[in-house]
Amino acid sequence: MAEQQTDWAAIAKNPKFEEIHHRKAVFLFGWWIFSCVYYFLLPIGAGSAQGLYSVKIIGNINFGYLFALSQFFVSWAIALYYAWWANSVSDRLTSELLDELKLR
Amino acid sequence: MKKFFVIMMVALTLGVVINAVLPVVSFAGPENQIASAITAQAPAKVERVEANRAITITMFLIIVGITLGIVVWAAKRTKTTADFYAARGAITGTQNGWAIAGDYMSAASFLGIAGLISLYGYDGFMYSVGWLVAYVTVLLIVAEPCRNAGKFTMGDILSFRTNPKPVRAAAAISTVAVSTFYLTAQMVGAGKLMELLLGIPFRIAISGVGCLMIIYVVFGGMIATTWVQIIKAGLLMTGAGVLCILVAAKAGFNPVQFFSDVATNTNIQSWVQINLLKEAIPKAGFDYGQRFLEPGLLLKDVWDQISLGMALVLGTAGMPHILMRFFTVPTAQAARKSVIIAMFIIGTFYILTTLLGFGAAINVSPQLISRVDAGGNMANMLLAQMLGNQVAPLAGDFLLAFLCAVAFATILAVVSGLVLAASAAISHDIYVNIVKGGHADQHEQVRAARITSVAVGATAIIIAILAEGQNVAHLVALAFAVASSGNLPVVILALFWRKFNTAGTIAGLMVGTFVAIGLVLVSPNMQYPKIIAAGQQKISVALEQKQAGGATLTDKEKAELAKAKMLYEKNKDGSSMMGLDKPLFPLKNPGIVSIPVGFLAAVLFSLMFRRKKEEDAFDELYVRQNTGIGVAKTIAH
Numbered sequence: 001m002a003e004q005q006t007d008w009a010a011i012a013k014n015p016k017f018e019e020i021h022h023r024k025a026v027f028l029f030g031w032w033i034f035s036c037v038y039y040f041l042l043p044i045g046a047g048s049a050q051g052l053y054s055v056k057i058i059g060n061i062n063f064g065y066l067f068a069l070s071q072f073f074v075s076w077a078i079a080l081y082y083a084w085w086a087n088s089v090s091d092r093l094t095s096e097l098l099d100e101l102k103l104r
Numbered sequence: 105m106k107k108f109f110v111i112m113m114v115a116l117t118l119g120v121v122i123n124a125v126l127p128v129v130s131f132a133g134p135e136n137q138i139a140s141a142i143t144a145q146a147p148a149k150v151e152r153v154e155a156n157r158a159i160t161i162t163m164f165l166i167i168v169g170i171t172l173g174i175v176v177w178a179a180k181r182t183k184t185t186a187d188f189y190a191a192r193g194a195i196t197g198t199q200n201g202w203a204i205a206g207d208y209m210s211a212a213s214f215l216g217i218a219g220l221i222s223l224y225g226y227d228g229f230m231y232s233v234g235w236l237v238a239y240v241t242v243l244l245i246v247a248e249p250c251r252n253a254g255k256f257t258m259g260d261i262l263s264f265r266t267n268p269k270p271v272r273a274a275a276a277i278s279t280v281a282v283s284t285f286y287l288t289a290q291m292v293g294a295g296k297l298m299e300l301l302l303g304i305p306f307r308i309a310i311s312g313v314g315c316l317m318i319i320y321v322v323f324g325g326m327i328a329t330t331w332v333q334i335i336k337a338g339l340l341m342t343g344a345g346v347l348c349i350l351v352a353a354k355a356g357f358n359p360v361q362f363f364s365d366v367a368t369n370t371n372i373q374s375w376v377q378i379n380l381l382k383e384a385i386p387k388a389g390f391d392y393g394q395r396f397l398e399p400g401l402l403l404k405d406v407w408d409q410i411s412l413g414m415a416l417v418l419g420t421a422g423m424p425h426i427l428m429r430f431f432t433v434p435t436a437q438a439a440r441k442s443v444i445i446a447m448f449i450i451g452t453f454y455i456l457t458t459l460l461g462f463g464a465a466i467n468v469s470p471q472l473i474s475r476v477d478a479g480g481n482m483a484n485m486l487l488a489q490m491l492g493n494q495v496a497p498l499a500g501d502f503l504l505a506f507l508c509a510v511a512f513a514t515i516l517a518v519v520s521g522l523v524l525a526a527s528a529a530i531s532h533d534i535y536v537n538i539v540k541g542g543h544a545d546q547h548e549q550v551r552a553a554r555i556t557s558v559a560v561g562a563t564a565i566i567i568a569i570l571a572e573g574q575n576v577a578h579l580v581a582l583a584f585a586v587a588s589s590g591n592l593p594v595v596i597l598a599l600f601w602r603k604f605n606t607a608g609t610i611a612g613l614m615v616g617t618f619v620a621i622g623l624v625l626v627s628p629n630m631q632y633p634k635i636i637a638a639g640q641q642k643i644s645v646a647l648e649q650k651q652a653g654g655a656t657l658t659d660k661e662k663a664e665l666a667k668a669k670m671l672y673e674k675n676k677d678g679s680s681m682m683g684l685d686k687p688l689f690p691l692k693n694p695g696i697v698s699i700p701v702g703f704l705a706a707v708l709f710s711l712m713f714r715r716k717k718e719e720d721a722f723d724e725l726y727v728r729q730n731t732g733i734g735v736a737k738t739i740a741h
Contacts, residue, residue: 006733008724020730028244035240036417042233043413046399047406054398059360060367064226064399071233072451075240079444082243086440094731 016097024090031078038074042067153476153485155301155508156501163509167335168316171516174331178324185549188325189256189528190431195330197438201445204429206333206340207521208235208420208446209453211293211514212580214340217454219480221461222473224380224402225366225395228461231403232454234413236447238420243443246421246592248436249599249729257525258427258591259533262598262613265721266606269538274613276529278590279424281617283526283560284567286423286583287519291568292576294515300477301485301508306572313512314565317519321527321557326432329520336510336517337449343510344456346503347484350491351463366462367393371469376401379470396465408691412581415695419584422591425525436732460484467491523564527556578629581693585624589698590616593706599729601710602722608710616702623694628687633678635686636671644668 011017046053046064053064186192195203213235220228254261259275291310298309320328355362366372373392377383380401386392395401403409420426430439464473464483467490476482488507492500531553536544544552594612597604624630647665651657657665679685689697728734 006724008727009720011727011731011733012723017727017730021726024730032241032244035237035244039234039237039417040410040413042230043403043406043409046227046230046403047409050398050400054394056394060363060394060397061360062394062397065229065363065397068226068230068233069455072236072455075237076447076451078240079243079447083440083444086437091437097731098733 011097011101014097014101016093016100020090020093020097023093027082027085027090031082035075035078039071042071153301153482153489153504155485155504157302159501159505160302160508163505164512167339167509167513167516170335171316171320171328171332174335175320175324175328178328178331181327182323182325183550184546185256185532185553187327188550188553189428189524189532191326191330193432193434195432197433197441198445199330199334200429200433200438200442202337202449203330203333203432204426204442204446205449205453206335206337206517207425207429208518209337209340209450209514210290210518211297211511212289213453213457214344214511214514215297215481215484216479218457218461218464219473219477219483220402221458222464222468222483223470223480225372225376225462225465226397226399227402229458230399232457234416235420236451236454238416238418239443239447239450241417241421242426243440243447246427246595246599247430247439247443250427250595251430251433251436251439252732252735253599253725253729254427254431256428256431256532257528258424258595259529259537262594262609263537264598264725265718266598266609271606271609272533272537274610275591276533278586278613278617279529279533280526281621282422282424282583282587282591283522283529284564285579285586286425287522287526287564288567288571289576289579289583290515290519290522291564292571292574294519295568295572297481297511297515300482301511307569310568311565313515313519314561314568316516317523317564318558318561320516320520321523321561322554325553326428326524329517329524330432332513332520333517336513339510339513341449341453343507344453344460347488347491347507348456348459348463350495351459351467351487354463354467354491362459362462363397365466366396367391369393369466371471372396372465375465375470379474405691407696408693411691411693411696413695414699415581415584415588415693417588418592418699419586419588419695422587422595423583424529424587424591425521427595428521428525428528435735460487463487519564523557523560527553527560530560531556575629575631578624578627578692581629582621582624585620585694585698586617588695589620589702590614593699593703597703597706597710599725602719602726603714604706604710604722605713605715605718607713607715608706608708611709612702612706615705616698619701620694620698623689623698625682626684626688627692627694628690629692630680630682630684630687632680632684632686633675637675637678640668640672640675644672 045067053062053067055063057063057066181192182188184192213232217228217232220231222228250261253264257275258279259272262275263271291313294313295306295310298304298313299306304312320332324331352362355365376392376395377386381392381395429442433439433442461483464487468483468486470480473480473483473486476486485504485507488503489500492503494500531549535552535556536542536549540548590613593616594604594609597612598609644665647657647661647668650661680687
């Protein structure tokens with residue numbers, strides 16, 4: 001394998017890599033935890049706040065239905081936001097790192 | 105090409121032989137609610153869906169014809185292992201997005217969830233949410249790192265910096281376990297569906313589906329599997345879309361009107377009052393129609409839901425057939441794009457499903473849907489037939505036939521993906537890397553992969569036939585539980601934790617897998633004859649009291665009494681498969697316990713058996729998974 005010569009430890013200590021690593025960790029795990037909390041509110045709320053779920057908002061459409069529906073839109077929003085963030089932040093930083101290391 | 109035809113003939117005759125040899129096994133027993141929700145049940149004698157056989161079979165043949173055409177095309181392009189397992193990494197992000205959706209949405213999603221909504225209203229919709237939210241985990245945590253660090257299987261990622269042989273063996277065991285559970289549930293569901301729709305006998309349906317799936321995988325490998333999944337996803341979205349337009353047109357394309365139709369429908373009102381809330385006399389002023397749009401009619405235990413939610417959110421990202429899809433795209437960017445596209449397809453589909461489920465309740469009525477199939481699986485089919493026939497005579501038959509074909513394509517796409525994942529684990533991880541120590545030429549590796557696929561497929565057919573009449577629905581939950589407790593913790597720790605090592609990987613995989621399986625074995629999913637007997641005794645006591653009180657029983661009640669007594673006698677001395685009288689673990693879904701246990705085992709064993717060399721190798725893995733350096737070389741070697 002030709003890539004044996006690559007000094008991985010050195011890349012790992014490169015400040016640019018550390019920045020990528022840090023910003024990715026914060027973004028990814030932060031939004032992942034947000035999405036989990038938002039999701040688990042749905043079954044927990046259905047069990048403990050049935051009264052709230054039954055409140056009619058528009059005609060016969062109640063809060064519970066809109067909350068469940070919002071789960072889809074929140075998931076999509078996170079996905080699109082991540083795509084935008086990755087394109088403009090992490091992909092850019094990564095390509096800068098690769099240029100710096102002359103790996104391409 | 106000659107060799108291909110020989111194997112094709114072998115695959116086809118296999119089905120016939122298995123059919124002839126296996127004894128008829130069937131087990132009777134009551135099914136639980138969620139169970140019937142996921143797989144089809146035996147139809148009631150009164151009413152049934154009558155698919156027009158000529159149109160339906162023509163459509164089936166068209167699908168089989170097109171897909172076999174793809175197989176012939178793909179077979180010419182499948183020469184190396186990279187072709188066979190990963191379609192050369194040449195699938196685009198958009199194509200892979202459709203393929204992920206096709207791989208993921210099973211017949212249970214298409215028929216089961218709409219059925220749940222048509223029978224239980226809001227809770228059915230709430231149940232569907234977790235299946236999409238799961239993809240946030242896939243997108244943020246596993247998709248890109250897996251693309252950058254892996255090659256063909258989960259074992260590749262896990263063995264990157266650990267002692268490869270034991271780790272690959274453990275990874276293969278858990279991959280095969282997950283695939284087997286999921287595959288069995290899908291195959292049995294497929295058999296029952298074909299029986300219900302077309303009157304094709306269970307074994308013939310299973311053998312037919314099984315042989316097609318073997319042919320797709322053996323000859324076309326990942327290239328053919330991917331295209332079958334893409335076509336299926338397209339058909340599924342078309343079918344759901346057409347049906348939705350018909351439903352929405354009934355309410356004048358006005359969502360407020362649509363929900364008002366649900367709440368004011370007299371069939372739904374009496375269904376909620378009598379069948380769901382069991383109130384013989386309506387409470388004055390209570391809005392039973394509106395109650396259908398509120399939670400609590402199906403999912404009653406919050407802890408069980410949270411546990412299922414955890415298994416979905418973490419398990420999807422640990423499903424071997426989903427992970428494998430990320431090795432088919434060339435870059436991490438394409439992997440990201442594919443998950444986002446898949447999320448939009450899957451999410452749109454589940455939102456349309458609400459419309460279909462409630463639409464079926466309004467137009468067909470929950471009473472009729474549950475008479476045709478107690479689990480509601482025929483809701484979409486009944487809806488299609490009814491609304492189609494209102495448009496034009498024969499249009500209903502045509503639409504119904506189209507939906508049957510969609511269900512058929514759905515099953516084929518999902519089972520092919522699973523067979524491919526299981527055979528990759530056996531041939532790539534076990535045969536090539538453990539038995540042969542990584543020294544096998546391309547020709548030999550591809551041959552091993554093909555032989556394994558035939559073996560896995562044949563085994564799946566046999567297991568499915570043996571499981572006829574068994575309650576297999578909990579196997580889907582079990583597959584997700586094993587994937588979330590065994591696979592996902594070690595994948596995450598391998599990618600993100602420096603101190604993770606061989607001992608931690610093996611402990612995490614094995615403890616997570618077996619704790620999840622063990623908890624299901626002692627959970628309420630199993631049948632407990634003494635509990636069944638107690639229920640039957642109650643029925644017979646009630647009827648006998650009525651008789652003793654001087655009332656004469658109707659013929660129907662007499663038959664019920666005799667049946668209750670018979671079932672009581674049959675079950676009163678029995679115990680569950682594990683020899684238990686009642687469940688030891690109270691929840692149907694083990695995730696809430698088995699996921700933390702899996703993580704804990706992985707962490708503890710890593711800390712107990714620290715390995716300096718493996719920790720040093722983390723830099724390479726971490727840089728690679730974050731930057732994609734060395735990906736092209738990984739594919740080439």
